[in-house]
Amino acid sequence: MWKKWKLWVFVAVLLLSACSSESSSKSDKAIDQDSGGKQSEAKVESSSEEGSRNGESDNDKAEQQLKNQRKVIYNADLMIAVDKLQSSMETVRETAEKTGGYMVESTTSIGEKNDESGVMVVRVPMKSFRVFLDDVRSLSKGTPHENVTGEDVTEEYVDLTSRLKAKQQVRERLEAFMKDAQKTEDLLKISGDLAAVQEEIEQVEGRLNFLKNQSDYSTVTIQFEVKNLKAQELQTEGLNTWAKTKVLFMDTVNFLMSAISLIVVSILGLAPIWLIVIIVVYVWWRRRKTEQKKKPESPTTMS
Numbered sequence: 001m002w003k004k005w006k007l008w009v010f011v012a013v014l015l016l017s018a019c020s021s022e023s024s025s026k027s028d029k030a031i032d033q034d035s036g037g038k039q040s041e042a043k044v045e046s047s048s049e050e051g052s053r054n055g056e057s058d059n060d061k062a063e064q065q066l067k068n069q070r071k072v073i074y075n076a077d078l079m080i081a082v083d084k085l086q087s088s089m090e091t092v093r094e095t096a097e098k099t100g101g102y103m104v105e106s107t108t109s110i111g112e113k114n115d116e117s118g119v120m121v122v123r124v125p126m127k128s129f130r131v132f133l134d135d136v137r138s139l140s141k142g143t144p145h146e147n148v149t150g151e152d153v154t155e156e157y158v159d160l161t162s163r164l165k166a167k168q169q170v171r172e173r174l175e176a177f178m179k180d181a182q183k184t185e186d187l188l189k190i191s192g193d194l195a196a197v198q199e200e201i202e203q204v205e206g207r208l209n210f211l212k213n214q215s216d217y218s219t220v221t222i223q224f225e226v227k228n229l230k231a232q233e234l235q236t237e238g239l240n241t242w243a244k245t246k247v248l249f250m251d252t253v254n255f256l257m258s259a260i261s262l263i264v265v266s267i268l269g270l271a272p273i274w275l276i277v278i279i280v281v282y283v284w285w286r287r288r289k290t291e292q293k294k295k296p297e298s299p300t301t302m303s
Contacts, residue, residue: 071154071211074129074218077147080140081227085116088139088224092120095135099128101217118224123217132220141227153211160211164204171197 082088085108093103101124108118124132137144174194181187267274 069154070152071157071215072126073151073153073211073214074126075149076129076133076218076220077223078133078136078220079145079223079225080136081142081144081225082139083141083227085118085224085226089118089120091139092122092136092222095132096122096124099132100125101128101132104219116226120222120224122220122222124220126216126218129218129220136220136222153215157208157211157215160204160208164201164208167197167201167204171201 080088089106089108093106096103101122103120103122105121106118107120108116110116122132133146133148137146171194174190174197178187178190178194181190
């Protein structure tokens with residue numbers, strides 16, 4: 001009996017030791033799993049932080065790259081003198097097209113003295129702006145009048161680009177919210193916000209396109225004046241003596257006729273006044289003559 005009892009005690013001890021070792025192994029596995037989970041979460045957080053940092057650095061690099069690519073709007077006004085108007089304007093148009101530009105407007109006019117003039121507005125790529133101005137200057141007969149202005153819009157372009165990216169991100173979020181929305185009220189609210197954001201995006205895009213077009217293509221306004229003096233006109237102009245003599249003679253006759261007419265009109269038109277003046281003068285003259293007769297003669301001194 002004593003031997004059997006010892007055997008059962010030994011079996012019970014073995015079972016208890018096995019259970020304790022199994023529980024310890026499970027707890028060790030649980031600890032390992034918890035530590036592994038914490039490590040994975042840390043990795044996710046670190047990766048997300050690195051991703052955001054990389055995104056910010058990419059945006060900074062993009063903005064810096066845009067700033068390095070300056071956006072300047074150039075405008076030029078030129079006034080040149082040419083011999084032939086139409087051929088000169090055609091030459092300017094061909095030059096603009098060769099540089100990759102195009103003509104916007106072209107007008108011609110003739111003055112009172114048959115003086116020809118014209119105006120042409122062209123747009124040329126910014127990289128060919130200086131070369132095109134040199135070609136136009138070479139057409140002028142003499143020193144041309146020139147005015148060139150530039151406006152730097154780089155800062156505005158960069159700011160608008162950043163605003164556009166932010167608005168596009170807001171639009172993507174609103175579109176995602178609209179897909180997950182269940183209620184009609186939520187759909188209407190999100191739809192209104194989405195329409196407002198889309199309108200702002202279109203406005204920003206329109207301004208960006210305008211700035212890009214104006215900076216990529218410079219505007220040049222050219223005024224043409226024809227300087228074509230003929231030698232024959234210079235020799236005969238103002239030398240018609242007989243015609244000038246006849247004109248001066250007729251002017252003299254007209255002046256005399258006008259003077260005589262003025263005298264006659266003055267005499268006849270002012271006749272009542274002249275009559276009164278004559279009567280007054282006549283009465284004054286008679287009285288003076290009568291007074292002179294009444295005065296005694298002064299005695300003569302005897303020598």
